[in-house]
Amino acid sequence: MRHRVRNVIVVTLAIAGLLSGCVTTLPGLVENDEITAPNVVGRTVTVLTGQRGRRYEPKVRFFEVENQDTNQRFNIDVDAQDQYFALSLPPGAYRLNRVQISEGPFMSMADLTATFFVGQQSVTHVGTWRFGVDSPRYGRMVAVSMVSTPDDSSGFQGFLREQYPELEQQAMVDMLPQPAQLSTRLYEVMPYPRYPRYFLRHWW
Numbered sequence: 501m502r503h504r505v506r507n508v509i510v511v512t513l514a515i516a517g518l519l520s521g522c523v524t525t526l527p528g529l530v531e532n533d534e535i536t537a538p539n540v541v542g543r544t545v546t547v548l549t550g551q552r553g554r555r556y557e558p559k560v561r562f563f564e565v566e567n568q569d570t571n572q573r574f575n576i577d578v579d580a581q582d583q584y585f586a587l588s589l590p591p592g593a594y595r596l597n598r599v600q601i602s603e604g605p606f607m608s609m610a611d612l613t614a615t616f617f618v619g620q621q622s623v624t625h626v627g628t629w630r631f632g633v634d635s636p637r638y639g640r641m642v643a644v645s646m647v648s649t650p651d652d653s654s655g656f657q658g659f660l661r662e663q664y665p666e667l668e669q670q671a672m673v674d675m676l677p678q679p680a681q682l683s684t685r686l687y688e689v690m691p692y693p694r695y696p697r698y699f700l701r702h703w704w
Contacts, residue, residue, distance in 0.1 A: 532666075546633060555604075558601050593617050641683055
């Protein structure tokens with residue numbers, strides 16, 4: 501029996517390793533010398549929509565997108581409350597799968613389903629993604645809205661001018677994920693081991 505349990509653990513760990521190997525982690529801002537067309541630019545903004553239950557402000561730690569043609573997944577590191585992102589992604593149909601929100605040592609995860617397309621054009625603008633995080637409680641939600649306004653477009657042009665001047669003159673195509681508004685459950689996830697044991701008791 502012990503041998504069988506050991507085999508199950510080994511197989512489980514091997515599968516987990518294979519699954520984790522299918523995810524490519526990318527920085528939220530691609531380096532200038534790594535820019536390749538097509539490029540995807542956007543912005544994440546995180547706000548607390550309910551009563552303040554913690555002294556930490558919520559921020560997007562990372563979000564995951566998946567290429568629907570190749571099933572390749574990308575974790576995009578953001579780690580900011582308000583941040584532009586710029587990515588070099590292969591063309592194809594993409595789905596926003598999940599987002600992780602951090603509040604100091606606390607972390608929460610939400611599963612999402614929003615799709616967008618990256619074509620052969622130079623710059624695909626996916627808009628501003630606003631994550632409205634409910635106050636900490638059981639059954640807390642996150643409301644996601646994805647918008648593109650003239651002010652947003654002007655801000656992105658300024659961002660490109662400062663960070664990627666070689667892309668500023670390129671045509672920028674708006675491609676908001678659909679649906680542009682959605683709401684989903686936010687689940688608390690286990691903090692990293694380096695955090696005090698006190699945090700392990702906080703689940704919503």
